[in-house]
Amino acid sequence: xxxxxxxxxxxxxxxxxxxxxxxxxxxxxxxxxxxxxxxxxxxxxxxxxxxxxxxxxxxxxxxxxxxxxxxxxxxxxxxxxxxxxxxxxxxxxxxxxxxxxxxxxxxxxxxxxxxxxxxxxxxxxxxxxxxxxxxxxxxxxxxxxxxxxxxxxxxxxxxxxxxxxxxxxxxxxxxxxxxxxxxxxxxxxxxxxxxxxxxxxxxxxxxxxxxxxxxxxxxxxxxxxxxxxxxxxxxxxxxxxxxxxxxxxxxxxxxxxxxxxxxxxxxxxxxxxxxxxxxxxxxxxxxxxxxxxxxxxxxxxxxxx
Numbered sequence: 001x002x003x004x005x006x007x008x009x010x011x012x013x014x015x016x017x018x019x020x021x022x023x024x025x026x027x028x029x030x031x032x033x034x035x036x037x038x039x040x041x042x043x044x045x046x047x048x049x050x051x052x053x054x055x056x057x058x059x060x061x062x063x064x065x066x067x068x069x070x071x072x073x074x075x076x077x078x079x080x081x082x083x084x085x086x087x088x089x090x091x092x093x094x095x096x097x098x099x100x101x102x103x104x105x106x107x108x109x110x111x112x113x114x115x116x117x118x119x120x121x122x123x124x125x126x127x128x129x130x131x132x133x134x135x136x137x138x139x140x141x142x143x144x145x146x147x148x149x150x151x152x153x154x155x156x157x158x159x160x161x162x163x164x165x166x167x168x169x170x171x172x173x174x175x176x177x178x179x180x181x182x183x184x185x186x187x188x189x190x191x192x193x194x195x196x197x198x199x200x201x202x203x204x205x206x207x208x209x210x211x212x213x214x215x216x217x218x219x220x221x222x223x224x225x226x227x228x229x230x231x232x233x234x235x236x237x238x239x240x241x242x243x244x245x246x247x248x249x250x251x252x253x254x255x256x257x258x259x260x261x262x263x264x265x266x267x268x269x270x271x272x273x274x275x276x277x278x279x280x281x282x283x284x285x286x287x288x289x290x291x292x293x294x295x296x297x298x299x300x301x302x303x304x305x
Contacts, residue, residue, distance in 0.1 A: 007114075008032040008070065009223075012057060012104065013077035014050065015041035017179045018119075018171075021212045022075060022219060023047050036066065037078070045178060057100035067107055073223045074108055075117040076101060079147075097147035098154065105158055105166075113165070115223045120170035120232065122208075122274055124149040130206070130240070130273035134170070134232045134280055141269045152232060159230035167228040169218060172236030172276050175296065176212030177303035185209075189297075189304050192250050192257030199263035203244025208236040208275035211291035211299075221285040228284045237289045240275035250297060 009026045011019045014035025026033045027049055034051040035041070041052060055066045057078050079097040101118065108116060125132040126139035140146045158164040175185050191198040218235045222228050244261065251257040266272075281287045291299075 006031050007072035008034065010067070010071045010074045011035045011077060012075065012100075013037055013079065015039055015045060015052065016077060017045075017176070018174060018212060018215060019075075019077045020045040020047070020178055021176065021216050022077070023050050025216050025220070034069075034071070036063075057103055058095050060103045060106065063103055064107060071108075071111065071113055073115050073117070074104070074113055075119070075219060075223075076104060077119050094143075094147050094150070097144075098150045101151045101154060105154075105164065109158075109162060109164060115229075116164065116166045117219060117222055118151060118155045118166055118168045120152050120168045121145070121148045122170060122172040122234075122236070122276065124152060124170060125271070125274070127269060127271050130271075130275050131277040132234065132274065133277035134234055141271070156230060156232075163229075165226070165229050167222045167225070167230070168232045169222060169235050170232055170276075171215065172208040172210055172234070172274070174212055174215050175209050175300060177300055179212075179300075185300065186304065188247055188250055188257075188259075189254070189301055191259075192254040193301070193304060195256035195258070197258040197260055199260045200247060201243070201264045201266055202262045203242065203247060203259075204272060205243045205266070205270065206240045206273045206275060207243060207246075208238065208240050209246075209293055209296070210235060210237045210289055211296035214289040214291055218281065218285060218287045221287050225285055231280075231284055233281050233284055234276035234278050235281060235287075236276040236278055237293065238276060238278040239293075240273070241293060246293075246297075249294075250301070253298065254301060 009031050013019045015037040023033050036053045038056050053066045123145040124138045126141040128136045128139050140149050152168050155166045247259050
């Protein structure tokens, strides 16, 4: 009797934070996993059994040579993240997020894949009012947001014109163990663990934080759901928190840290309230986040001790 063939998952940006956690869960399912990134994985994110390919998705010819095999699913987590505004940043964003996606879809329109997941961002909503839902008009206010929104619109066009099986998952703040140390949450935790003074804004921004395991669960549900083809779906915890309260919570749990509120200015045109309506995720994917902020923060703190 022939064994059922295991799915082959391609993770674009598989050496990154979310890609690492996605690959871990896919290997637990005994799936074949291939990762493509411009860098090899760091030692603390290396996973035995994952096929790591080093390639820039902006280079179509090199990408074609690397992706000669067959794949069941593709998750595109690739792209450079920077919320600053400059001509150089704008060009880099357009190339990594939009041109990269165009190149990937040129290849996978010719291959028989079951699902392509395009990872979007809450930044696409820009200055739109919270709670942000998928039907809102996006008002992007940075090159990163604009590039992500262009990729989303291109994805929808492919579904409409070619019935390409693509879903856009629009992530809000994702956190968890093994996140890059230059991100805000690990920095805050590290400063508190070392009982340091550190500069922060007034902290009146309201944000939503979703634990990485819940995010990965949403990705797997979307991979298996034909009901989500051609849809934009918010993925977040759905219960916002004020940044000042979050910093105080971390300091209180650790019993350390001296946050200096008001020492950093808010970004120009910063949206002070960014948190999602996640009803569509439940309707389309039957997904709900399970790990609350208190529990998730404690897990991250313990991973950084």
